[in-house]
Amino acid sequence: MIIVNNRDKVEWHEGMTVQDVLDAMGYDYALITVTVEGTLVPEDDYGTQTVPDGSNVGLFHLAHGG
Amino acid sequence: MADGKINITINGIEASVQKGSYLLQALRDNGVAVPTLCHHKDLTPSGTCRLCVVEVEQRGKKKLVTSCNFPVRGEIAVDTESERVKTHRRVLAEMYLGRWPNVPLIQEVAAICGATDKEKYRSELTDENPKACILCTHCVRACDEFVKERILDFAGRGIKRHLTMPFGEVDPHCINCTSCAYVCPTGAIEIVDDMNNPVNPQMIRDFGMKINAEMATLDKDQCRMREVGTANIVDVMDAYDLLPVHNYKFGSHPDTKNIDSKILKAKYFTQDHPDGCWKGCSMACAKAVDGFELRTGPYKGDRVVVDGPEYETSAAGANMGCFDADFIVEWNFYCDTYGIDTISFGTCMAFVMEAFEAGVITTEHTGGKELKFGATEAVMECMHEIAAGEGFGVEVGQGIRYLKEKWIRELGADADFLQDIGMEVKGLEYSEYVSKESLAQQAGYTMAVKGPQHDEAWLIFMDMVNNQIPTFEDKADALYYYPLWRTWFGLHGLCKLIWNDIVPLSNKDYEPQVAAKVPDHVEDFFRFYEGMTGEPLDEEGMLAQSARVHNLQRVMTRMLGYGTRKDDMPPFRAVGPVTAEEYESRAERYDKQLEELAGFDMKGKSTEEKMKAIREYRMDQYNRVVDAAYDRRGWTRNGVPKIERLRELGIDIPELVEIIKDDQE
Numbered sequence: 001m002i003i004v005n006n007r008d009k010v011e012w013h014e015g016m017t018v019q020d021v022l023d024a025m026g027y028d029y030a031l032i033t034v035t036v037e038g039t040l041v042p043e044d045d046y047g048t049q050t051v052p053d054g055s056n057v058g059l060f061h062l063a064h065g066g
Numbered sequence: 067m068a069d070g071k072i073n074i075t076i077n078g079i080e081a082s083v084q085k086g087s088y089l090l091q092a093l094r095d096n097g098v099a100v101p102t103l104c105h106h107k108d109l110t111p112s113g114t115c116r117l118c119v120v121e122v123e124q125r126g127k128k129k130l131v132t133s134c135n136f137p138v139r140g141e142i143a144v145d146t147e148s149e150r151v152k153t154h155r156r157v158l159a160e161m162y163l164g165r166w167p168n169v170p171l172i173q174e175v176a177a178i179c180g181a182t183d184k185e186k187y188r189s190e191l192t193d194e195n196p197k198a199c200i201l202c203t204h205c206v207r208a209c210d211e212f213v214k215e216r217i218l219d220f221a222g223r224g225i226k227r228h229l230t231m232p233f234g235e236v237d238p239h240c241i242n243c244t245s246c247a248y249v250c251p252t253g254a255i256e257i258v259d260d261m262n263n264p265v266n267p268q269m270i271r272d273f274g275m276k277i278n279a280e281m282a283t284l285d286k287d288q289c290r291m292r293e294v295g296t297a298n299i300v301d302v303m304d305a306y307d308l309l310p311v312h313n314y315k316f317g318s319h320p321d322t323k324n325i326d327s328k329i330l331k332a333k334y335f336t337q338d339h340p341d342g343c344w345k346g347c348s349m350a351c352a353k354a355v356d357g358f359e360l361r362t363g364p365y366k367g368d369r370v371v372v373d374g375p376e377y378e379t380s381a382a383g384a385n386m387g388c389f390d391a392d393f394i395v396e397w398n399f400y401c402d403t404y405g406i407d408t409i410s411f412g413t414c415m416a417f418v419m420e421a422f423e424a425g426v427i428t429t430e431h432t433g434g435k436e437l438k439f440g441a442t443e444a445v446m447e448c449m450h451e452i453a454a455g456e457g458f459g460v461e462v463g464q465g466i467r468y469l470k471e472k473w474i475r476e477l478g479a480d481a482d483f484l485q486d487i488g489m490e491v492k493g494l495e496y497s498e499y500v501s502k503e504s505l506a507q508q509a510g511y512t513m514a515v516k517g518p519q520h521d522e523a524w525l526i527f528m529d530m531v532n533n534q535i536p537t538f539e540d541k542a543d544a545l546y547y548y549p550l551w552r553t554w555f556g557l558h559g560l561c562k563l564i565w566n567d568i569v570p571l572s573n574k575d576y577e578p579q580v581a582a583k584v585p586d587h588v589e590d591f592f593r594f595y596e597g598m599t600g601e602p603l604d605e606e607g608m609l610a611q612s613a614r615v616h617n618l619q620r621v622m623t624r625m626l627g628y629g630t631r632k633d634d635m636p637p638f639r640a641v642g643p644v645t646a647e648e649y650e651s652r653a654e655r656y657d658k659q660l661e662e663l664a665g666f667d668m669k670g671k672s673t674e675e676k677m678k679a680i681r682e683y684r685m686d687q688y689n690r691v692v693d694a695a696y697d698r699r700g701w702t703r704n705g706v707p708k709i710e711r712l713r714e715l716g717i718d719i720p721e722l723v724e725i726i727k728d729d730q731e
């Protein structure tokens with residue numbers, strides 16, 4: 001199980017990447033900052049960086065509009 | 067190997083570079099210097115000067131390429147110092163030197179390329195001017211890419227090539243943005259006059275051009291403000307269950323695809339040139355529909371230009387259940403023409419529609435109009451009536467608060483129900499965002515001085531999606547900082563869109579809490595202030611400027627008979643589900659909240675019981691966040707600024723103290 005934004009739970013699977021977590025949450029917003037265990041992940045690595053089971057993942061949307 | 071990376075060798079050494087990136091960038095990233103003339107980091111490469119040539123070997127074949135515009139697609143071996151490259155560079159540099167011997171940049175580049183002989187290529191073309199135009203095309207590209215104008219270009223061929231405006235005359239369409247002068251490396255284009263007498267025009271220009279460059283390079287992958295304007299938000303809000311549908315009952319709808327930015331772009335927006343609020347805006351997010359044939363009203367049959375639709379207008383369409391872009395464009399036109407606000411009208415009409423569907427009013431009251439959700443024709447009829455001061459339009463035009471009171475008084479309507487679904491606070495209609503799942507946004511709306519518009523605080527993502535401000539104190543902090551920051555834009559007549567509708571790449575390097583403020587852009591605005599006034603500004607100074615005005619505004623609302631806690635109370639629709647239909651549409655979410663957070667025993671409970679429980683829970687939460695926010699702002703628990711807060715801000719003048727002295731705790 002992965003915890004997203006200290007609240008939401010996502011089922012973990014072997015080899016799960018940051019991109020998989022984004023997809024599972026349905027997040028395709030353009031201005032997202034990603035952290036895994038508090039460490040920032042560069043956008044280029046979303047498809048390759050794997051997320052260990054039990055990780056805390058931050059998917060932070062920047063506001064726009066409004 | 068990481069995704070999208072490719073292996074190349076540079077002067078015999080292996081390097082991994084981003085696939086599709088330009089070779090020059092890859093070389094520089096790997097510490098390899100290559101001389102350039104026409105390259106500019108913020109402009110699309112043009113491959114004009116050919117000084118950046120390198121030798122590339124691919125599948126056994128060697129060729130010279132200009133590295134600035136050569137995309138790395140396959141595995142290649144690059145030589146930046148082969149004899150062939152060096153000779154090519156030197157000869158070119160000698161030619162440049164022969165033509166523009168006194169331009170410092172040319173001298174510098176020539177020295178790097180080993181070209182010293184100024185005489186070798188001297189000819190009748192030689193220009194001794196140290197500020198000569200070297201045909202680098204920076205200005206042409208900046209005019210096009212930074213501000214989307216095409217005022218400058220080259221005329222003449224070969225040795226006759228020269229920079230000009232159309233027909234060699236000063237083009238009145240030039241917006242004096244000075245982008246061309248800013249990027250000109252020789253001083254061939256110079257600024258001769260600065261308007262408005264800023265203290266430090268260079269400082270303003272430095273930070274302004276930074277934003278121009280961001281617009282040119284980043285917007286297309288971020289908010290697409292240049293391409294579709296604020297309409298892009300329709301798509302985002304629908305995806306996050308935040309788009310108001312049927313008087314804020316729901317947050318998304320399958321038919322949103324009929325009014326989203328994709329359809330507007332494909333079928334409606336016709337003007338793909340800058341239409342900013344002021345000359346020189348590089349975001350230029352205003353969009354327009356040309357030649358639109360009207361189907362109703364006094365201009366029926368005319369073909370008109372429609373300015374919009376913006377996000378709020380399309381979203382108000384969704385709120386009325388009118389998922390029809392033809393309707394939205396027509397309605398947009400008549401709102402503009404009649405001087406009616408699309409937000410107030412849309413939210414008010416959504417309320418009327420719900421009241422109609424719930425049987426509070428019937429066709430008897432609407433002058434025969436079937437005002438159900440989605441009734442586009444009836445909405446247009448009503449709109450024309452408002453403008454003409456006729457029929458039911460006279461009543462709708464006076465807004466939700468008026469209608470609620472009238473229907474309770476004259477029709478004996480259920481006052482609680484109308485209070486719950488009438489989306490207004492302080493007599494102003496809500497703007498178009500669903501705030502149910504964001505406690506901070508609920509208070510952001512209700513506590514806004516002039517009523518529930520989002521201009522003071524838009525905290526939905528930070529709160530609901532990111533869970534970044536989980537405690538009441540965190541939310542109160544956000545409800546302190548953001549309204550003051552946003553007030554600051556208004557105080558200075560500055561647009562907020564370039565603060566966070568475009569975000570520098572470096573923003574990803576900040577911790578999320580800090581990133582939310584887009585700190586580099588906050589700094590830019592402080593520099594604009596300093597450049598204009600000569601006074602440096604920091605966060606503390608900014609907050610103090612705004613807090614004075616914000617508190618003054620709150621005292622004035624008190625003077626007008628508002629400005630206490632009861633005026634900051636939301637209709638329940640803004641907080642949670644009012645009807646069983648609404649509860650059941652998101653039952654999983656509400657059940658989970660009741661069970662996990664409110665500790666409610668769900669066994670055998672009916673929807674009505676659950677609705678009652680969630681209402682109690684959420685209103686309690688709402689009141690707690692308001693308490694925390696009042697405390698943080700230095701206001702009483704009744705929402706009135708404390709006299710000591712006015713003193714702190716230096717605005718405790720007797721006239722103001724008099725207004726609030728009886729409200730002190």
Ligand code: SF4
Binds near residue numbers: 209247
């Ligand atoms: S001032 Fe701006 S609009 Fe005018 S030519 Fe230069 S870049 Fe183009």
Ligand code: SF4
Binds near residue numbers: 249251
């Ligand atoms: S005017 Fe300046 S920027 Fe434009 S082509 Fe000439 S040297 Fe380059």
Ligand code: FES
Binds near residue numbers: 102104113117
């Ligand atoms: S820098 Fe590449 S052609 Fe000019």
